[in-house]
Amino acid sequence: KHIHVELGKDSYDIHVGNGLLDRAGDYIRSLTHTRNIAVISDSHVDGLYGQRLEDSLAAANFTVHRIVFPAGEKNKSAASLLDLYRQLSEAGITRMDYVVAFGGGVTGDLGGFAAATFLRGLPFVQIPTSILAQVDSSVGGKVGIDLPSGKNQAGSFCQPQGVLIDPQLLRTLPPRYVHDGLGEVIKYGCITDLQLFELLEAVDEESIFSHWEEIIERCCSCKARLVERDVLDLGERMVLNFGHTIGHAIERYYDYGVYTHGEAVAAGMSMLTGMTEEMGLTQAGTTARLRHLLQRYGLPQDVDATAAELLPFISNDKKMRGQHMTLVILKEIGKARLLPLDASELPKFIRKKGAK
Numbered sequence: 342k343h344i345h346v347e348l349g350k351d352s353y354d355i356h357v358g359n360g361l362l363d364r365a366g367d368y369i370r371s372l373t374h375t376r377n378i379a380v381i382s383d384s385h386v387d388g389l390y391g392q393r394l395e396d397s398l399a400a401a402n403f404t405v406h407r408i409v410f411p412a413g414e415k416n417k418s419a420a421s422l423l424d425l426y427r428q429l430s431e432a433g434i435t436r437m438d439y440v441v442a443f444g445g446g447v448t449g450d451l452g453g454f455a456a457a458t459f460l461r462g463l464p465f466v467q468i469p470t471s472i473l474a475q476v477d478s479s480v481g482g483k484v485g486i487d488l489p490s491g492k493n494q495a496g497s498f499c500q501p502q503g504v505l506i507d508p509q510l511l512r513t514l515p516p517r518y519v520h521d522g523l524g525e526v527i528k529y530g531c532i533t534d535l536q537l538f539e540l541l542e543a544v545d546e547e548s549i550f551s552h553w554e555e556i557i558e559r560c561c562s563c564k565a566r567l568v569e570r571d572v573l574d575l576g577e578r579m580v581l582n583f584g585h586t587i588g589h590a591i592e593r594y595y596d597y598g599v600y601t602h603g604e605a606v607a608a609g610m611s612m613l614t615g616m617t618e619e620m621g622l623t624q625a626g627t628t629a630r631l632r633h634l635l636q637r638y639g640l641p642q643d644v645d646a647t648a649a650e651l652l653p654f655i656s657n658d659k660k661m662r663g664q665h666m667t668l669v670i671l672k673e674i675g676k677a678r679l680l681p682l683d684a685s686e687l688p689k690f691i692r693k694k695g696a697k
């Protein structure tokens with residue numbers, strides 16, 4: 342099964358399938374005749390799966406250079422990037438060669454950015470291994486690093502040659518990151534895919550493993566369609582930010598790590614929808630249904646912080662231009678819309694904990 346992303350000369354396919362990791366060599370061989378290939382991964386993923394990927398690539402006649410950086414968001418940094426350049430150079434990688442970014446979202450962003458900029462850009466393939474990376478960060482071509490001034494402050498748009506997704510790799514993902522990813526998965530159901538939402542209502546954390554292929558395909562199709570229509574994220578693609586305006590503020594208000602990104606987005610989606618439903622902008626019953634689903638997957642539906650407390654953490658959001666901002670709200674489950682508003686109206690959209 343594959344999902345085509347149509348972007349003219351930057352088009353590519355996303356392949357989703359259990360066991361695909363062991364066919365990575367044949368797949369990448371179908372894209373290139375080059376001999377050298379660099380595989381960039383973090384220390385966890387390399388330890389778990391590095392040899393399997395190397396074996397698959399070697400069997401397809403690649404000379405494999407495994408380049409490993411220490412796992413963790415703090416290493417999505419300029420220092421790591423320079424270190425990757427050094428290792429790519431020492432491995433003798435040229436512009437004819439290929440790079441594989443093999444890991445979670447940190448690896449995809451950092452490794453993708455290294456590939457997009459080393460020697461002015463090499464072709465690269467994403468093999469995402471976390472839920473977040475499989476449903477979100479590996480598709481769409483945003484690559485980059487964090488700077489001391491903020492997350493994702495240096496980067497570019499650079500599409501991969503292909504994305505290879507093996508849901509079986511999720512079996513080793515720590516529970517914390519499973520929840521994190523589920524927040525984004527539920528978001529896709531909310532913004533474009535009622536059937537996905539219903540599927541999530543029908544399964545639970547135990548039985549979800551047999552459904553990952555379908556879930557990931559649905560999420561990737563949704564993202565692919567949005568990216569095709571708005572590759573630079575200036576319009577329609579913004580619906581992917583549902584829950585993120587309040588979610589980012591929650592992440593910043595609490596010490597980093599109190600709420601994972603996915604948890605903060607979950608609370609953001611439900612707090613916002615509570616208000617828009619009250620205002621009559623959202624179909625009645627939507628909030629209750631959303632809260633119920635979040636609860637089913639152990640995700641928060643509110644946080645203790647009040648609108649007044651969260652607000653200062655929204656005002657420096659990069660999505661806000663001047664006093665005008667765009668909020669993503671739900672019309673109903675499966676249908677999002679963009680709501681332009683003045684920043685001063687924002688407090689009205691943050692629901693208090695315990696409010697009906």
Ligand code: NAD
Pocket residue numbers: 383384385386389412413414417444445446447448450470471472473474477478479480481482483484492493510511512513514515518521
């Ligand atoms: P991550 O890459 O740090 O992975 C989370 C943890 O899980 C790491 O410790 C990693 O080693 C481990 N891991 C990954 N796959 C595993 C597996 N199969 N088995 C066991 N352990 C595994 O973080 P993430 O949550 O995947 O991604 C977060 C990053 O993604 C952030 O930096 C965020 O900015 C970025 N992001 C980018 C985009 C985009 O469009 N480019 C979109 C959303 C998020």
Ligand code: ZN
Pocket residue numbers: 525585602606
């Ligand atoms: Zn997100």
